[in-house]
Amino acid sequence: MAEKKMIEIRWHGRGGQGAKTAALLFAETVLATGKYVQAFPEYGPERMGAPVQSFDRISDSPITVHCAVTEPDFVVILDPSLMDSVPVTDGIGGKGKVIVNTSFSVEDTAKHLGIPSSQVYVVNASQIAVETIGMNIPNTPMFGALVKVVGDLNLESVLDDTKKKLELKFRHKPQVIEGNLQSIRRAFNEVQGA
Amino acid sequence: MVLTTNPKGKIVAKTGNEAMAEAMRQIAPDVVAAYPITPATEIVQIFSQFVADGVVPTEYVAVESEHSAMSACIGSSAAGARTMTGTSSQGLALMWEMLYIAAGLRLPIVMAVVNRALSSPINIHGDQSDTMGARDAGWIQIYSENSQEAYDNMIQGMKIAEQAKLPTMVTTDGFIISHCMEVVETMPDDMVKKFVGEYKPERALLDVKKPYTLGALDLQDYYFEHRYQLADAMNKSKQIILDVAKDFEKEFGRKYDLYEKYRMDDAEVALVIIGSAAGTSKVVVDELREKGVKAGLIKIRVFRPFPHQELAKDLANVKAVAVLDRSDSCAASTAPLYAEVTSALFTHSGGKAPKVVNYVYGLGGRDITLEHVGEVFDRLVEIKDGAKVGEILKYINLR
Structure with a gap:
């Protein structure tokens, strides 16, 4: 395989947590910064609570590959219980970073995952979601945490762009927009690790 | 940008x-x-x-x-x-x-x-x-x-x-x-x-x-x-x-044809393929070119009407070709695209034709990776260098 010129991201969630939406939203946001993007969900059992995955690719040049992401640079885990039931660290090698929605510390989470703590980031996205959006929908705060960990992305322009997207998506439910934006900002600031 | x-x-x-x-x-x-x-x-x-x-x-x-x-x-x-x-x-x-x-x-x-x-x-x-x-x-x-x-x-x-x-x-x-x-x-x-x-x-x-x-x-x-x-x-x-x-x-501003020729000018080994896997395969072609392998790819855009004469001309000088089909033709000797390509070569290439093999891949959404495409090209290079063709129809990533 050629050296990797693109960033690949894998999202793990449970049906209903918004893993697909987060991957698409992230791609749109990154496109606004002038990079090429791809975002796609893995379609399988489409039921509430079932383990689901979605993916992003980011590159400075056009992306033509259309196979699955098997060696992600970043893994985002929306539901900590997936650490026990899904091989979430598959393919990350010695460099891939894992961001987990959990109330546990970086060290405890790293031990749980069986990988070095230098590869682990944590943020209590569920708590942030409850406090800002009013329910446990961890996808937007984890999106904020990912923006921080990937680096190279400006928070304010991400928030501006996301606001526009949410205004379109939630034009019939404007009250949820501010909470979602707040959740992104808080997770961006509160994510810990490395 | x-x-x-x-x-x-x-x-x-x-x-x-x-x-x-x-x-x-x-x-x-x-x-x-x-x-x-x-x-x-x-x-x-x-x-x-x-x-x-x-x-x-x-x-x-x-x-x-x-x-x-x-x-x-x-x-x-x-x-x-x-x-x-x-x-x-x-x-x-x-x-x-x-x-x-x-x-x-x-x-x-x-x-x-x-x-x-x-x-x-x-x-x-x-x-x-x-x-x-x-x-x-x-x-x-x-x-x-x-x-x-x-x-x-x-x-x-x-x-x-x-x-x-x-x-x-x-x-x-x-x-x-x-x-x-x-x-x-x-x-x-x-x-x-x-x-x-x-x-x-x-x-x-x-x-x-x-x-x-x-x-x-x-x-x-x-x-x-x-x-x-x-x-x-x-x-x-x-x-x-x-x-x-x-x-x-x-x-x-965007160019289209009956099929796309990707790095085919001096290609010795080439794929003929349709759809999204062509994009994945292009990455492999690029990697092989960097290593000095004269690899190319033809992506069929228009399957009906099928570009028989054109394709025969463009493939005539290639040494080994793999046709990749994302469908099977039960108990026919080969899959649909292979049948078209070889029929085109038989009829229109004037006797000069590459060795052609067939692969069926991706049925039911089965993934095809860069490695899979790389293996197909490895075989084509061996055939180009004189190895026996062997089995014509093979299946990619079939367990």
């Missing part, structure tokens, strides 16, 4: 389904009749929302099955209306008898088909068995590698269908493209409208001043001639497809 091909282009992130629905909105056909089916549902769902919001003046007919959808499309197209629809897999299968009728009546219906495996066993993922099964129905078939091509092919497809008086299907690979968000350059509405032009059918059943009979009984006296004319029209549509592509390039 993401660059536009045309200064008036707008860069957006869209899935294949969104891109096709957007093209339909801009074409703004008179009638869309459709029945939803995974993974094509979004196309007509998004489009029906455009209709409900008053964004397009289209008459949207929500029917009770795909058989009825194609029937309604045939009625509306015969009446003189610009007509579109969308479907997938079992939906296309249920349309079967109506597909032949649309073609026989020479109705320029454009249909978005999201390629999906056929039951049984039931599977919702991408392979090309559905449209490959319909390859002799008398429809022009245009396959897309990605969302951009899906958008561009829909726009060109409308013009091609109306000029050739042939129904046209434009496809994407189910989920792999239909549900993958990527960078797409869309064009302003007025440019698309101008490109597609106003539809002025030569004859229309609702033109009461010029009444005529359509779909009459046609026995030993004329049926044969009408079917011959259909085949003849299909052959002649090749030039129409090329002319429309040329116009499209002039207006929009």
Whole structure:
């Protein structure tokens, strides 16, 4: 395989947590910064609570590959219980970073995952979601945490762009927009690790 | 930086389904009749929302099955209306008898088909068995590698269908493209409208001043001639497809042909492939070129009419070729694309032809990776260097 010129991201969630939406939203946001993007969900059992995955690719040049992401640079885990039931660290090698929605510390989470703590980031996205959006929908705060960990992305322009997207998506439910934006900002600031 | 091909282009992130629905909105056909089916549902769902919001003046007919959808499309197209629809897999299968009728009546219906495996066993993922099964129905078939091509092919497809008086299907690979968000350059509405032009059918059943009979009984006296004319029209549509592509390039900046030649100029080993896996394979071709292997790729865009003569010419000087099929032809010696390619070489290459092997891959959405494509090229290089060809038909990533 050629050296990797693109960033690949894998999202793990449970049906209903918004893993697909987060991957698409992230791609749109990154496109606004002038990079090429791809975002796609893995379609399988489409039921509430079932383990689901979605993916992003980011590159400075056009992306033509259309196979699955098997060696992600970043893994985002929306539901900590997936650490026990899904091989979430598959393919990350010695460099891939894992961001987990959990109330546990970086060290405890790293031990749980069986990988070095230098590869682990944590943020209590569920708590942030409850406090800002009013329910446990961890996808937007984890999106904020990912923006921080990937680096190279400006928070304010991400928030501006996301606001526009949410205004379109939630034009019939404007009250949820501010909470979602707040959740992104808080997770961006509160994510810990490395 | 993401660059536009045309200064008036707008860069957006869209899935294949969104891109096709957007093209339909801009074409703004008179009638869309459709029945939803995974993974094509979004196309007509998004489009029906455009209709409900008053964004397009289209008459949207929500029917009770795909058989009825194609029937309604045939009625509306015969009446003189610009007509579109969308479907997938079992939906296309249920349309079967109506597909032949649309073609026989020479109705320029454009249909978005999201390629999906056929039951049984039931599977919702991408392979090309559905449209490959319909390859002799008398429809022009245009396959897309990605969302951009899906958008561009829909726009060109409308013009091609109306000029050739042939129904046209434009496809994407189910989920792999239909549900993958990527960078797409869309064009302003007025440019698309101008490109597609106003539809002025030569004859229309609702033109009461010029009444005529359509779909009459046609026995030993004329049926044969009408079917011959259909085949003849299909052959002649090749030039129409090329002319429309040329116009499209002039207006929009993106180049299309019957097939794409990727690094084929001095290629010694090459793949012939259709759809999204062509994009994955291009990465492998690039890697091999960096290592000094003269690898190339041909991506079939237009499967009907099939570019036999052209392809034979372009493959004549290659030493070893692998044809990759995303559908199988049960108990035929090889799969559909391989049969076309080797028949083209046998008939038109003048005796000089490469060694050709066949691979079936990706049925039911099974992944094909860079490594898989790399292994195919490894074998081609061995064949080029004199190894025995061995088994012609092999299966990629089959457990």
